[in-house]
Amino acid sequence: MAELQTLEINIVAALKEFVDTGRPSSKIISDLSSVIKITSELPLGNLKYWERFIRDEYDNALASGYSNKWKFWESNTPRVTLLDLCSWDGFRREKALRAIGEKVPNRFFLALVIRRLNDWVPQVRQAAQDILSTVLVNSEPSYVADAIFFTLSHWSSWKRIDDANRNTLLNTLSNREITNHLKMKLLYSSSGPLVLVMSEIGRTCFLDSSLEVIAVKAIQPSLRAKAYRSLFEGKSSWFAGREWEWTDRRYGEGRRKALVATRILTIKIQRLPTLLLAANDRSSLVRRVAAEMLIKELDNLSDNESLSLAKKFSNDPSIAVAERGNFALKKLAGGTLF
Structure with missing residues (x-):
């Protein structure tokens, strides 16, 4: 909890710094370096939360910032940046994607780019599709791997991403x-x-x-x-x-x-050596798989090998494994199975 609060405080500070240096009265050239640095620390597992948090805090920082209300000829609309990947405005999300170029600075923003493939606005999805291949090729491989790892665990619930984009992401694994x-x-x-x-x-x-x-x-x-x-x-x-x-x-x-x-x-694998490794695994989940495979492979193993493994499984402390071992013993003995 303390770590979450620290991250939130640092993000708010970085966003405020960026907005302050972007005001017309500021003599400092605004840049996203502080925001990029803090977002590099964000866990992708909470991407949806952090996207919403950054959107809200960025809007708050802009709302409390300098306004050119007396200089009506100057625009009060903030320029489009990577932060607009989180924007409520589909036009700004699309412009942010179009402005990215060849790569993104960290895994957080790369994950946001990929997330836009499931955006509810068709034009935003198209913009993400147009830059996807280029961004994946030119971004840091570790960023790409982390973003794809996160995406693969969530995209089964994405209803708007198409097969072509799924294949583009998977082909990156080459x-x-x-x-x-x-x-x-x-x-x-x-x-x-x-x-x-x-x-x-x-x-x-x-x-x-x-x-x-x-x-x-x-x-x-x-x-x-x-x-x-x-x-x-x-x-x-x-x-x-x-x-x-x-x-x-x-x-x-x-x-x-x-x-x-x-x-x-x-x-292809060597079945008996692999079966022996699985049979001696420390987890009953793995030994259960091995016991199931023993039953299927009884006709392909020698009697001694099958009997030895069946006895081992029948004495296993896991009930599920022992049941399969006993089943294998009965099948080897030609007894009644039911």
């Missing part, structure tokens, strides 16, 4: 430096929607070669489980939207069913 940055975030982040992000990245092949490392070394257990499942199944999967499914047409009853898209991986 840059090895950006992909490595995303890989490090997946490996060493302990919380957050990492499984969702990796699923979205799985639309492309750029992270296929890193799946084995993620399965073994990622901190988050659910992410390791997802990586192992993809490796065993030989495909990646992601949420592709929803469609209506009738459950009873006579009474007009139905539900929206989730659609899952898949892509075949570009790599």
